[in-house]
Amino acid sequence: MNNSAATLYCSNLNCQAPNPQSHNFCQKCRTPLLKRYLWAVGEGIEAYKAGDLIAERYLLKSDRIILDTKPALSPEMLPEISNSLMPYLKLSPYQLHVPQLYGLLTPTEGQRNAETWLLEQVPIYSCGNGEGTLMPELTSVWKNASAMRQLTWLWQMANLWEPLQINHVGSSLLTPALLRVEGSILRLLILQADRSSPVTLQNLGQLWSKWVAASHPTIGKFLEQVCQQLNQGAVQTAEQLVGLLDEAMETIGRSQSCTYQIVTRSDTGPTRRQNEDACYPPSPSSTNPSLPLAIVCDGIGGHEGGEVASHLAIATIQERVQNLLANPANPLNPTALTLELENFACAANDVISQRNDTEQRLDRQRMGTTLVMALAHAHEMYITHVGDSRAYWITRTGCRQITLDDDIASREVRLGYALYRDAVEQSG
Structure with missing residues (x-):
């Protein structure tokens, strides 16, 4: 008999039958089982270890990765959302790249832990061999990527630069461990608050400079020039940077054909x-x-x-x-x-x-x-x-x-x- 930690409840509100995690469909109503993996933010999660079932609902898979075993139920929320979490809401139009706020992690009864929040739409595999694990860092797959894919990742960073900077989380794009990729899509693990001094495009140029040597030969010279322009202040806005990358992608794209x-x-x-x-x-x-x-x-x-x-x-x-x-x-x-x-x-x-x-x-x-x-x-x-x-x-x-x-x-x-x-x- 499976213990509660190994049970995944059906997301159908009219069913909610328990199922083994290994199943893809509910044994009772045949609804596809929703495997919603979440990322825990805050010190409170450090009080638990892998395998713990928190609040009779959240299964800690590893480190800060959590599986919601009762996805049909709404998570707990506080009456007011703190200012530190506000960027997640304001950046909701960029949900393809930015994780979203899911709810509050309620401590197991009898425990008093620091406040812990859960993020959804995080770069965690929800199916396949890597289920329940983080997607790879951009830096780990950079050198083996095609020229178009490398440009696409940079283009997404350039488009995210201004909205993240406005919300004082621009440093998220400067921290390699937070930059994850799902194929051609760039995804952020969390939003990192900027420190007292604002981040600049020069900071972005300094980061990209580290990737020039491992970039595809087709775009190596171009990327080096872009980094120089960023470091020297010749590119002053994210819009200008996007324009440069658009031109480069158009050039690469002329040699490619697409089938729809x-x-x-x-x-x-x-x-x-x-x-x-x-x-x-x-x-x-x-x-x-x-x-x-x-x-x-x-x-x-x-x-x-x-x-x-x-x-x-x-x-x-x-x-x-x-x-x-x-x-x-x-x-x-x-x-x-x-x-x-x-x-x-x-x-x-x-x-x-x-x-x-x-x-x-x-x-x-x-x-x-x-x-x-x-x-x-x-x-x-x-x-x-x-x-x-x-x-x-x-x-x-x-x-x-x-x-x-x-x-x-x-x-x-x-x-x-x-x-x-x-x-x-x-x-x-």
């Missing part, structure tokens, strides 16, 4: 009588399509309104993207293309609004739609979204949400008022 497979499917769902969703391309699948564009819209509003709105949005955006890519005179640098896609979303909104006015729709009868789309161009993928339709990054090691819902709850998190699940409950 787009698969779309829409379902009416268990309650609706008609399907108000729409997607592009409408066919079930398309390998290496002429237009590497995927769109999903979830329509809302009035009799047949949602269905009309979602199709109007797709038709509007698809036409504009096609015209944009067909015009070789358009300078499609990353900034320009991002702005164009935002303009296309606004154009779709205008078309739907005009249709509402023409049909004299009022209040809840006015139709609308959410939107999420992905456009592949050169070496990059561009994501644009409106509403709560989401984009996810799915790999062999897990599934990560890329976009952040446009809702009141997400705004509350970004402002540092509450965790997302608490904000959802309050707004509901």
Whole structure:
């Protein structure tokens, strides 16, 4: 018979049956078992050893790695979140790279330990041979990576620089032990508070200088020059640094070819009588399509309104993207293309609004739609979204949400008022 420390409870609220950790599906209801690995922050965790079950729920696997054996239950929270933890909330739009605050680790009954917080979405493998272990440090895999992958990691650091610096945790990007990688994705283990003196791009240049010797021969000279510019103050903003890396990736990307497979499917769902969703391309699948564009819209509003709105949005955006890519005179640098896609979303909104006015729709009868789309161009993928339709990054090691819902709850998190699940409950 398995002891409690080896038990994983079903995440289905209507089931919550106990299961051995080795199982992938609940023995009772066949729901996939959620293996949520967490990272403990604080001195309180040092009072426990590997194998301990804390508060009859949290299994300490090793060091600070914890498995939540009852993922269906909400963790404990304090009425107020301390200022030291606020960056995790304010950086929630960067959840692909930055861990998120999960909850408070309640000490086992009878013990009084220092406050310990738990982080979720941390760089810990949740499946496969490495399950329950940290993902590798960037420095450990750097020398064997391709030129494009090395540039991609640096590009992500450059894009994270300003938001982390604004929240006084920029030093997180200067500590190699915190820089973990999941394939091409850079992930931070924790956020490290800056000391009294602010970090600078010169500090970043000094760190990157240590990687030049082991960089791919194709970009070695380029990276050396970038480090020199950073150290000399010639590159003064993160935006300039991103621009330099964009140019380098574009050069490398010209020698590479990409194959795309787009698969779309829409379902009416268990309650609706008609399907108000729409997607592009409408066919079930398309390998290496002429237009590497995927769109999903979830329509809302009035009799047949949602269905009309979602199709109007797709038709509007698809036409504009096609015209944009067909015009070789358009300078499609990353900034320009991002702005164009935002303009296309606004154009779709205008078309739907005009249709509402023409049909004299009022209040809840006015139709609308959410939107999420992905456009592949050169070496990059561009994501644009409106509403709560989401984009996810799915790999062999897990599934990560890329976009952040446009809702009141997400705004509350970004402002540092509450965790997302608490904000959802309050707004509901």
